[in-house]
Structures are given as C-alpha cells and as structure tokens.
Amino acid sequence: MTSDSHAVTPDGTATRRRASRTMLALWVRERTWSLVVWGAMLAWSAALFSAVRSEFLEFRLARFDLGNIVQAVWNTAHGRPLEATASSGEQMVRLGSHVDPILALLAPLWLLAPSPLTLAAVQVVACALGALPVFWLGRRHLGSEKAAAFVALAYLAYPWLAWTALDAFHPVTLAIPLFLLAIWFLDSGRLRPFAVCAVLILATGELMGLALAGLGLWYWQARGHRRAGLAISAAGFAWTLVCLALIIPAFRGAESPFYERFESVGGSPSGLLRTAATDPGAIVAALTSTDDFLYVFLLGAPLLGVFLFAPAMALVVLPQLLVNGLSDFSPTTDPRTHYIAAVVPFLIAGTVLGLSRLAPRSRVRMAAGILLVNVTLALLFAPWDALFGRGVVGFHTDLPRTHVAALGEAVALVPRDAPVSTTNRVGSHLSDRRYVYSVDVIGRAEWLVLDTWDARVVESGWQPARFKAFLRRVELAPSWVKVFDRDGVLVYRKREG
Numbered sequence: 001m002t003s004d005s006h007a008v009t010p011d012g013t014a015t016r017r018r019a020s021r022t023m024l025a026l027w028v029r030e031r032t033w034s035l036v037v038w039g040a041m042l043a044w045s046a047a048l049f050s051a052v053r054s055e056f057l058e059f060r061l062a063r064f065d066l067g068n069i070v071q072a073v074w075n076t077a078h079g080r081p082l083e084a085t086a087s088s089g090e091q092m093v094r095l096g097s098h099v100d101p102i103l104a105l106l107a108p109l110w111l112l113a114p115s116p117l118t119l120a121a122v123q124v125v126a127c128a129l130g131a132l133p134v135f136w137l138g139r140r141h142l143g144s145e146k147a148a149a150f151v152a153l154a155y156l157a158y159p160w161l162a163w164t165a166l167d168a169f170h171p172v173t174l175a176i177p178l179f180l181l182a183i184w185f186l187d188s189g190r191l192r193p194f195a196v197c198a199v200l201i202l203a204t205g206e207l208m209g210l211a212l213a214g215l216g217l218w219y220w221q222a223r224g225h226r227r228a229g230l231a232i233s234a235a236g237f238a239w240t241l242v243c244l245a246l247i248i249p250a251f252r253g254a255e256s257p258f259y260e261r262f263e264s265v266g267g268s269p270s271g272l273l274r275t276a277a278t279d280p281g282a283i284v285a286a287l288t289s290t291d292d293f294l295y296v297f298l299l300g301a302p303l304l305g306v307f308l309f310a311p312a313m314a315l316v317v318l319p320q321l322l323v324n325g326l327s328d329f330s331p332t333t334d335p336r337t338h339y340i341a342a343v344v345p346f347l348i349a350g351t352v353l354g355l356s357r358l359a360p361r362s363r364v365r366m367a368a369g370i371l372l373v374n375v376t377l378a379l380l381f382a383p384w385d386a387l388f389g390r391g392v393v394g395f396h397t398d399l400p401r402t403h404v405a406a407l408g409e410a411v412a413l414v415p416r417d418a419p420v421s422t423t424n425r426v427g428s429h430l431s432d433r434r435y436v437y438s439v440d441v442i443g444r445a446e447w448l449v450l451d452t453w454d455a456r457v458v459e460s461g462w463q464p465a466r467f468k469a470f471l472r473r474v475e476l477a478p479s480w481v482k483v484f485d486r487d488g489v490l491v492y493r494k495r496e497g
Contacts, residue, residue, distance in 0.1 A: 081104060140187070159382045417437035
C-alpha cells in the first residue's frame with residue numbers, strides 16, 4: 001500500500017504543477033496589458049525619482065520652490081499649520097500666497113520619512129498613477145485593451161509630464177492624476193468618489209476651480225446631466241472666487257501677490273474685466289504672441305491633435321490656457337512647468353474620447369502612432385540627463401563636484417531647527433525648520449549659509465551688486481563669525497551674547 005502511494009505522488013505533483021503553470025499563464029494572458037501599464041508606471045516612477053534625487057543631491061532644486069513647500073509641511077507636522085517664512089522675512093500662513101491646503105495631508109508622511117525627497121516621491125508616484133484612469137477610460141471607450149494601454153503609455157511618455165514631475169514640488173501637479181480620476185468617475189456616473197477627487201483637486205490650488213468648472217460643463221453637455229454639471233461648475237467657480245477675494249486677502253492682508261504678473265491686462269480679475277471692456281486689443285495681443293502659439297502647439301502636437309475630435313473635453317483646457325497666456329510671467333507658457341497641471345489631464349482624456357470617434361480598426365493604429373511620437377519626443381526632449389548626475393540643459397544649473405561637496409559640508413554645520421538665512425540654491429536643504437530666510441533678509445537667523453555663486457536676492461532675481469553689498473555688511477558686522485569658507489561657500493554663525 002505504501003509503495004503504491006509513493007508511486008502515484010510524483011505524477012500527482014507534476015500534474016498540480018502543470019495546472020498551476022497553466023492557471024498562471026492564463027491569468028497573465030488575461031491581464032497582459034494591465035501588467036504592461038503597471039510595469040511602465042513602476043519603471044517610470046523609478047527613473048523619475050532617480051532623476052529628482054540626483055537633482056536634489058546636486059543642489060539643483062532650490063528654496064524657491066521646493067524649500068517653500070518643505071517648510072510649510074515641516075511646520076504643519078510640528079503643530080503650526082502651513083506656516084512659512086515670507087520673502088519679506090515675516091512668518092505667515094501659506095494660504096496668503098497659494099490656497100493649497102492639500103499640503104497638510106503630507107505632514108504625517110513627513111513624520112514617517114522626514115526628507116524633501118519624500119515629497120518628491122509623492123509627486124512622481126502621483127503622476128505615474130495617472131496612467132491608470134487613462135487606461136480604464138480607454139478600455140471602456142476604445143473596445144481594445146491594447147489601444148487603451150497604448151494611450152496610457154503615451155501619457156507616461158508625454159515629455160512635459162516628466163519635466164513637471166522633475167521640478168519637485170508643486171501641489172498643483174497633484175491635480176493631474178486627480179483630474180484624470182475625476183474624469184473617470186464622472187464618465188462612470190460615480191458622483192461620490194468624484195466628489196472626493198473634486199475636493200482634493202480644489203485643495204491643490206486656488207485656480208483649479210476654473211478647470212473643475214469647465215469639467216462640470218463637459219458633464220452637462222457631453223453626458224446630459226445638467227443639474228449635476230451646473231452644480232460642479234458653480235462649486236469650482238465659487239472656490240476660485242472665494243480664494244482670490246476672501247482667503248488670500250484674509251491671510252495676507254492684501255490682494256494676491258501674483259496679480260502683478262498680469263499688469264499688462266489689468267493686474268487683477270476686476271482690472272482684467274475693465275481692460276476687456278476698454279482696451280480689448282491688449283487682451284488679444286497678450287494671447288496671440290509667438291510664445292503663446294508655440295506653447296499651444298507643443299502641448300497638442302505630441303497627441304497629434306486627436307483630442308480635437310472630442311471638442312467638449314478639449315474646451316475644458318481653455319480657462320488655464322487663458323490664464324497662462326494672459327500672464328506676463330514667461331514660465332506660464334513653458335510646457336515644462338507645473339502650469340500645465342490643469343491642461344494635460346483634459347488633453348489626454350480628450351485623446352481617448354477622440355480615438356473613440358474613429359473606426360474600431362483604426363483606433364489601435366492611431367493609438368500606436370501617438371505612443372510612438374511620444375516615446376520619440378521623450379527620448380529627445382525629456383529630462384533624462386539628471387539620471388546620469390548632470391544638470392538638465394536649459395532647466396537647472398550644473399555644478400562642479402567640488403562645489404557640491406562644499407555645499408554639503410556647509411549644510412551639515414547648521415544645527416537642526418536653528419533659524420537660518422540662505423542663498424536660493426542651498427535653501428531647499430535647510431528649509432525643514434520654523435525660520436528660514438532668503439538673502440538678503442536675516443531676520444532671526446543664527447546661521448548664514450551663502451553660496452557666492454548664487455547671487456539671487458530674495459525674489460528680486462539675479463542681483464550681483466546687491467548680493468556683494470550684503471556680503472560686505474555681514475563680513476564687517478561684529479555679530480557674525482565666519483566658520484566655513486570653501487570653494488565660494490561661506491557659513492557664518494551669530495556670536496553668543
């Protein structure tokens with residue numbers, strides 16, 4: 001009896017193994033394109049985080065803007081919600097400049113992993129996760145998992161997404177995956193999870209309400225839900241109005257500091273309306289410059305304009321495009337910046353819906369073409385130089401190894417949580433404290449960390465003469481003692497007593 005059992009066991013084991021392999025093969029075959037998308041998301045996240053890590057460690061991510069976010073999150077984690085040091089040297093709640101309370105949700109994560117790179121990782125992973133709702137939307141409307149996967153992969157390869165993820169950290173960048181999720185939930189008729197996404201979207205920035213308002217109008221026009229669509233639109237518009245008219249003035253004691261970027265068209269929402277009524281030519285001129293046309297082309301060309309086949313969705317980008325085009329601040333029409341956060345989700349979703357208007361047999365071919373174009377553009381223009389420890393051409397300054405080492409040693413000298421004033425480039429490494437000032441403001445600083453290669457003064461831009469005058473004042477002041485001087489990096493400590 002025993003010998004018979006032993007004789008049968010090997011065959012039974014082999015049969016079970018073959019059955020397991022068959023089931024695994026079947027499982028993989030049924031989920032091939034889902035696994036491809038997940039694999040691409042993981043690879044993209046790893047590559048982008050490696051690039052961001054290199055940018056940070058090489059001192060190419062600065063006080064403006066990464067350091068500002070780090071300080072607000074650090075202060076929130078230590079019981080002072082969204083507190084930050086203004087460029088003037090005063091302590092303020094960040095809501096006086098940007099209404100992005102979503103930062104408060106990152107405070108517990110900071111306590112678990114207290115590093116600026118934690119915030120960078122959140123941004124990179126969030127952008128990667130946007131591929132999932134793109135894939136789901138494509139699977140529903142294109143009738144082909146392959147076509148859906150191609151569009152999701154094209155989203156990851158879209159060159160401007162990598163640039164935006166690299167420039168860590170901007171809260172509005174989190175709106176990219178959130179908008180894509182919101183579109184998916186609206187398209188599914190699932191209003192409760194959509195509402196959660198909508199609240200999170202609004203919490204990323206004061207202007208995100210305009211794009212949400214446009215999405216509500218799309219829901220009405222494209223899906224026929226007039227009451228819900230108008231309610232969404234009204235809520236989005238009301239959020240932006242309340243932020244600009246009430247929240248920012250309440251926490252700042254004045255209008256938004258960013259109105260100055262719109263001086264040529266009125267300098268404020270009310271001024272813009274006056275300009276539109278009295279000098280419409282100024283509005284037209286602001287929106288029809290060569291940079292504006294190039295900006296729109298660079299955003300749309302990688303997607304081959306397929307989103308135009310879904311005009312209702314494509315029109316949702318208009319509020320943000322108008323804001324960006326009317327601004328006198330050149331980065332708003334640079335597709336590499338976070339100002340595309342309320343544009344990209346709708347171009348991508350519009351591409352999926354536009355593909356659905358094609359004949360079924362043409363969808364896979366067109367989706368493959370879009371993917372090929374974006375992969376090619378990503379290889380040519382995406383910021384992969386940072387993966388190899390080099391500064392990204394035209395974006396961040398590359399520094400010699402000796403200078404990077406000197407900056408690292410200087411940062412290590414400053415006690416944790418000691419008030420400090422720094423130059424811009426080194427500022428992101430010293431912003432995890434309550435008081436952090438930017439040259440030439442000293443405030444309560446007990447330490448000064450100054451990179452003489454970085455002559456940016458507060459938010460006034462590059463000011464070599466003013467920076468040198470500040471250095472002379474510090475050098476002559478009896479209250480400061482120099483404790484470090486290497487390769488143009490200086491550290492001063494305040495004398496006791």
